Amino acid sequence: MPDDRVITFGEAIREGLIEALARDEAVFLMGEGIADPSSFWGTTAGVVERFGPDRVMEMPVAENGMTGVAIGAAMAGQRPVISLHRVEFALLAIEQIVNNAAKAHYLSNGYHKVPLVIRIVIGRGWGQGPEHAQSLESVFAHIPGLKVVMPTFASEAKGMLIAAIEDDNPVIFIEHRWLYNVAGHVPEGYYRQPLNGPKVAVKGRDVTIVASAYMTLEAVRAAKVLEDIGCSAEVIDLRVLRPLNLGPVYRSVQKTGRLVTVDTGWVQYGIGAEVVARVASECFEALKSPPLRLGPPDHPTPSSRGLIPGFYPDGDRIVQEVGKLLAIDPERLKAGRRTLAEQRRDLPIDTPDPFFKGPF
Amino acid sequence: MPDDRVITFGEAIREGLIEALARDEAVFLMGEGIADPSSFWGTTAGVVERFGPDRVMEMPVAENGMTGVAIGAAMAGQRPVISLHRVEFALLAIEQIVNNAAKAHYLSNGYHKVPLVIRIVIGRGWGQGPEHAQSLESVFAHIPGLKVVMPTFASEAKGMLIAAIEDDNPVIFIEHRWLYNVAGHVPEGYYRQPLNGPKVAVKGRDVTIVASAYMTLEAVRAAKVLEDIGCSAEVIDLRVLRPLNLGPVYRSVQKTGRLVTVDTGWVQYGIGAEVVARVASECFEALKSPPLRLGPPDHPTPSSRGLIPGFYPDGDRIVQEVGKLLAIDPERLKAGRRTLAEQRRDLPIDTPDPFFKGPF
Amino acid sequence: MAIPDIKPPNTGPDVSSDLLLKFYFEMLRVRLVEEGIADRYSEQEMRCPVHLSIGQEAVAVGACQALQPRDKVFSTHRCHAHYLAKAGDLKRMLAEIYGKAAGCIGGRGGSMHLMDPDKGMIASIPLVGSSIPLAAGSALADQRTGSDRVTVAFFGDAALEEGVFHECGNFAALRRLPVLFVCENNLYSVYTHLDDRQPKRPLTEVARAHGMPALAGDGNDVVAVYQATREAVERARRGEGPTFLLFDTYRWREHCGPNYDNDIGYRSESEYLEWRERCPIAHQRRLLFEAGLLDPDQEEARIAKIRAEIDAAFAFAKSTPLADPSQASDHVYA
Amino acid sequence: MAIPDIKPPNTGPDVSSDLLLKFYFEMLRVRLVEEGIADRYSEQEMRCPVHLSIGQEAVAVGACQALQPRDKVFSTHRCHAHYLAKAGDLKRMLAEIYGKAAGCIGGRGGSMHLMDPDKGMIASIPLVGSSIPLAAGSALADQRTGSDRVTVAFFGDAALEEGVFHECGNFAALRRLPVLFVCENNLYSVYTHLDDRQPKRPLTEVARAHGMPALAGDGNDVVAVYQATREAVERARRGEGPTFLLFDTYRWREHCGPNYDNDIGYRSESEYLEWRERCPIAHQRRLLFEAGLLDPDQEEARIAKIRAEIDAAFAFAKSTPLADPSQASDHVYA
């Protein structure tokens, strides 16, 4: 299995879907825009041609009903994968997700299974505006009975998607749109990446940065710059928001004594809140300074690129904050920030940074 | 204004509604079961008789549409109050709440206002089961643009409801069903209780307990018992989950050095997570021991009273946990727990504890 | 455009006398079980909300008799009659309502969540409309796997007000799913009359919106329910898609709980009495006697047997142990 | 049961020649604005998704001309035409799409959220179906306050698939709200044809489900749209409740963006060309010339004026400053 093959996150998702469809007749895809020329941002390109419209079912625009139909089909032994272009559309289906998908197994005393994957896209950019750019993963992560997965790297996206499809539980599979064109080494063929929690993306000693999805890439970028200026940051990619296994984070904080979280969604009542709360309890003695949470400010996402500067945390912001936390010498910090600024130059703020093309 | 009049929380809500209806023609009520003999658990009893069916509008069973209609009416200058019998029904309306109610003001650059109150009941007991007994307040608390209020005491329920109706923002007004029959001193007439954050319910020195709604009562009960055995607990009633103002909590923890949160909803990604995360940052030096979060375990709410013991945190559990935290002498702790056990005696686990009838 | 029009179900002579007898005793059994619940509810040992179908038995029994055991049913908060009509286990039903470990789902759901999936009683969901897409999904699974099973979604008149019903109607018609949408119209949602919730038009018109045929029948006439359902089942098995079935009927007791409540003002005693006159069970009994298919001794013997079964089931449900807290955290994840 | 049947709008002679001219120039203005956007989109200065109505102008213009300035409109992701037809400010529209502080909402929403509430263009919401209840709520507010205003909800064919449309249809009919449900059926939801999303039946049948009259008309004939809408507006003002209006039309360019996309395979060039033949603007122009209501010089002068207005608006939008980050956190709460 040549693992030096480089493909994008989006292609990796597509491969995962194809592998799963080829492996198991019970797997089928449902969604809007999955069997059309847009092919769900390319992630289902050519799939309907290969598997036919009964395996790749274009659906009416009815997210609540569609999700309930998928749950019912899953309870009957099928393994549907639904795709929702934006988390805002998923809000229409949340009654079905929270009451039926998350609870059928528990409620039936273990009889019913709901082997369902709900792909939900979050993201940003190009003026999407307040109702097309939210990151509401914490809403799903709050609900027992759901699994909530949020991959960052292409190989994991494929393996975790396959694992999610094999899983007998409803899995909310969150894809950040700005990752679709990020490339990485992805094995060919069918393989699983267990849904077993966080993974250290960058090893380090001085501070623990916990992030997810696109924010992991910003954290990795920040860590590289920090390295150059003599600070060793450990970056942990959260990957699985529920069930939440923070073992690797605790081990890291035991070592570094410092915690920074970076959320794609709002900070208040967000993912970082749970991470910080747990670390504050489990690593109380080890913490050397107040944990710090980063994320977008507490207001809706404006459309205009004029309003966006400062909205999303990025490598520079992480470097600055870690600099403050570790009292890094301001001059050295400036040098690090200059490196980042040079990488960015005149890049637009509302499209994915080509720096992140990978391979990762 | 005789403030020694004792009425229940449910009656206080009803008075608040009546006062607001009488004061302002733009106020009207919408909901299922508000103009019928059940009168929304009595909170709208006699209101349709007094104000007529155009001010107390019985609605079809269509939570999503109904909520959107209320938002549209609010944008047009009306001041609707919707009532939803269970938070599970509100899930059907969450797209309208998150995308339209929460964002209309921001999105319109300040033009539109959404003076809307959404009464959402949470609660438990009498075998309601997994889909009629959730406490999902943290889902709403995550969303900028919403206000989220969760009163505990009768006089505040009335005053905060009036303030919510006067507010030009969408307010999620969460009522815990087990509070409806709890009585307290409630002023007559029209008055506001500002939606300005937590309030100290019991003063203390040794530990800070932050709770909401029915859990505040359990915490108050625990504090009384702790007092008897020589431990002084400060109980803070959170009251307003968004906008979140934790000033009083910080001041308390600066004094006590210890924090316990008690959630009505699930702990993971719940209300306590945010409180702990903020306190860990803002009161880092003051904290003497790891913050502790209490709440129901991480699984759906079973129906049977056989499965419920241990599910909900209660006074006894709080006393035990605080006992551990403060290393209270086990014998003294036992005495305290005995008092609580005597209060409970053979009371059923699935109905409100008559101990909490009040007045508070 | 070929939407078959609403037509009266063909009330021909093609129902065997055995079946006519079965209808009667099945309905009677459902009635007696629910009266048993009503009689004992004040003991406060059934500690969960109960929504009784007393007065509405013909719909559950008539519809389920038109199904095969392999066919599937989804229900609502008011699910006792559907559970029993679909051959759900009585002891496990009562144990469930009593919160016992031996309950059909171990006490996790209580009265509003009855299920016995091995009998085809797949799930009951207490959110209005919420089980309808599950039923459509079940039908989709059968269609995909080439099974000839049919799925029934039972729901009340209020479910027509929920968007999800329409989303599923559209999808089921589009895909010609083998699903029946059975609306049990008892005129009320809790204490609110249909006229205060929906504009005046025949409820069957909702089927037109989704290009689906509708059949309507007297919901207190078990034969009419059976025949309409059978027709819809046959259509579905032939791959001709979903049917909307409307059965008007009436709930005798309060929305939730064991009592009568005609005194509280939302409906009139006379309305109630009129419907009570049209008791589906008394009606069927009359029909059987008139046709000479039932003699009093035979009836008495059967009823005694049913009562004995019910008494035994209550005795079991009361005596079997409560669910144990140590099990409460099982099965969160598969 | 008195649901008025679908009837062809009364295409009588009661439309003044001034109005016929106005229809033409209004549609042309909308077309030229959107072509201006299409022409400039590749400059990448309009950095938000744009959904053009080119080909569909007759619906926006015909319907809005049947309204009074005090009447209210709610729209969707595809809102440019409705905004302009409801007299929304052109400069502020383009500034919004360019993300400028002078935009109609300060750059907060971009192309999918155009609004000019003082002109009655209350809101545009890009979630399919999501603005429909807002429109019903607006109508409810007017009903409550005794205002005679009428509210229009514009939406596409896909909105009929969303449950919320049906919830609002039911409610509006029940309460006889002064609201018009205007369905602009362009046969597609993104790249999926109606036939792959809904069963075959006249779309107007959805109105029957909710006991509401429906009117259908050629959505490329501005006069037909105007007359049908006027009839519905009058009904609404008389307190007779909502009407469902169906106008078939066609989107010429891609679902989102400035290009043509008939080559990508979801629809045929010939289908497109057939509809293009039926250009609503060319049709109206022909009618005017045939009736001798327009002479070429007059036309040229008017067009020149419109072009000048549009050019000036683009110049303004490009030159006015971007929204400033310091404002981004304003107005979270009122």
Ligand SMILES: Cc1ncc(C[n+]2csc(CCOP(=O)(O)OP(=O)(O)O)c2C)c(N)n1
């Ligand atoms: C989504 C939702 N909204 C509201 C309720 C509250 N509720 C419980 S039963 C009921 C009445 C439903 O009426 P109908 O569907 O006609 O069934 P019936 O009770 O008459 O059998 C309502 C509104 C609910 N369970 N779910």
Ligand SMILES: Cc1ncc(C[n+]2csc(CCOP(=O)(O)OP(=O)(O)O)c2C)c(N)n1
């Ligand atoms: C609730 C929701 N689901 C899906 C989408 C994605 N989406 C954007 S536009 C569109 C097509 C809508 O088609 P139609 O209503 O016919 O309007 P048209 O674009 O043809 O004008 C879809 C599905 C959305 N915006 N909102």
Ligand SMILES: [Mg+2]
């Ligand atoms: Mg009913």
Ligand SMILES: [Mg+2]
């Ligand atoms: Mg369309």
